Amino acid sequence: MSDARKYFNLPSPFAMKRGGTLHGARVAYETWGSLNATRGNAMLILTGLSPSAHAASNTEDPSHGWWEGMLGPGKAIDTTRWFVICMNSLGSDKGSTCPASIDPATGEPYRLNFPDLSLEDVANAAHALVKSLGIDQLGCLLGCSMGGMSALGYMVLHPDSVRTHISVDTAPQAQPFAIAIRSLQREAIRLDPNWNGGHYDHERYPDIGMSIARKLGVITYRSAMEWNGRFARIRLDAEQREEQPFGFEFQVESYLEGHARRFVHSFDPNSYLYLSRASDWFDMAEYGNGNMMEGLKRIRVEQALVIGVSTDILFPLEQQEQIAEGLQAAGANVEFVALNSPQGHDAFLVDIENYSRAIGGFLSRL
Structure with missing residues (x-):
């Protein structure tokens, strides 16, 4: 377990989108950097399916994080400028309440008694965490893979809570493949x-x-x-x-x-x-009367960077283009970057050089 790991107790009961509630639930998170006087430099990172909140090393935990090359002093996500929060998804066993956690009602692990989990639940848990830190509006919300879908949910459910957005290798809805x-x-x-x-x-x-x-x-x-x-x-x-x-x-x-x-x-x-099925269920069309682009148009951010990879078969480039078009139609100033990294969907974890150039460049212009 990471010494840097912090915990936020979710409001109890915590209502789940598809029914059911959690009592005494919590999410794990880590932070880097410090909030400025206006509290306008906060960035939240929402992760893919399996990573923990330990995105990078910090003073409490010097071990390498899953995005070590991207995050830190002087790196693309510069922690001397940004106060960065990375949250472990609700439903993940890396510190947050999940099916392996003890159900307070029975004293036994939830197992399949855990309520149906949606990525909107992940988004609502993240929003509650951010509010608890005294942050009314994130300077930037960054989501990778499954976390990118959670980020879209966050922005559509909580209007005006995010100023800028970085979407990394994700999708507005799960495709059949x-x-x-x-x-x-x-x-x-x-x-x-x-x-x-x-x-x-x-x-x-x-x-x-x-x-x-x-x-x-x-x-x-x-x-x-x-x-x-x-x-x-x-x-x-x-x-x-x-x-x-x-x-x-x-x-x-x-x-x-x-x-x-x-x-x-x-x-x-x-x-x-649970997390796998939550990814299948996510669909921005739910917020646009069955029309995905209309759902995306309900998101309000000033600026956005959307990154995709031509070799990604899981979240194909056309889905990144849909996100970019939808955010642009909603009035955001959108930069779209299509990378040719050979690594496919995992490129954001591997091709640090090209992702750093895109993300660091975008953040430096804010």
């Missing part, structure tokens, strides 16, 4: 006998389901171009191969296995299921 992939990931977990209807423990844990879910994810987070460039058809050395029939033979198989092994026990399977 993304839904299909996430559906397969959830099915892999649910069909693991050890999942046991959500009743597993460390000894009887759905390792195989989580492993397959993670491999499916990693395959879609990167592009075919990168897989070809990194692995081609290179085979494993004889001593690295599995003895059993149909065992691993190619380097790419071994790479995916290593990725999965590192992930499997680091994330709660039920939390994964």
Whole structure:
């Protein structure tokens, strides 16, 4: 656990969009830099599905964060200028209340008794956190991947609470391909006998389901171009191969296995299921009488930067273009950046140089 981690107790009861309430719930967050006298330099970062609030090292926790190259003194997100807050999503097991948390009504983990989770719930929790810090309007709201959808929810649900917005590799609604992939990931977990209807423990844990879910994810987070460039058809050395029939033979198989092994026990399977489905449910069309562009037009910000990657198959570039068009139609001054990074959806975590140039450039002009 990070020494820098702070907790905000959500209002109790905390009403959920799709019904049900949470009592005694909280979200984990970390901060960098300090608020200025006008409280106008606050930036909130909303994360993708699996990261914690530890986006970068700080004085309380010197360990590297998931966006270390992007955030810090003199970096693209300059913490000598910005007061940065990164929140762990409600429903995530990295410190926030989630299906693995204890339900105060029963004294047992919520498991599948956790209320249906939407990204609007994540957004409302984030807004409550920001208000608790005495911030009426964010100088900038930045959302990556799933966090970008939560950010759109934040802005449409809380008008005039955000001055500028940075949208990174995200979507205004889940498309069939993304839904299909996430559906397969959830099915892999649910069909693991050890999942046991959500009743597993460390000894009887759905390792195989989580492993397959993670491999499916990693395959879609990167592009075919990168897989070809990194692995081609290179085979494993004889001593690295599995003895059993149909065992691993190619380097790419071994790479995916290593990725999965590192992930499997680091994330709660039920939390994964809830956040995955929340991503499928999110749709800006709900705020525009069934029309997505009309929904986006209800967002009011002064300036926005929308970044996408041509090789992203999970949140394709056309979806970033829709966000840019919608925000522009709503009156924002929008910059749209299409990057050609070969890394696909994960480029924002890997191609720090190009993302730094885009994000740092935008922030320097504010």
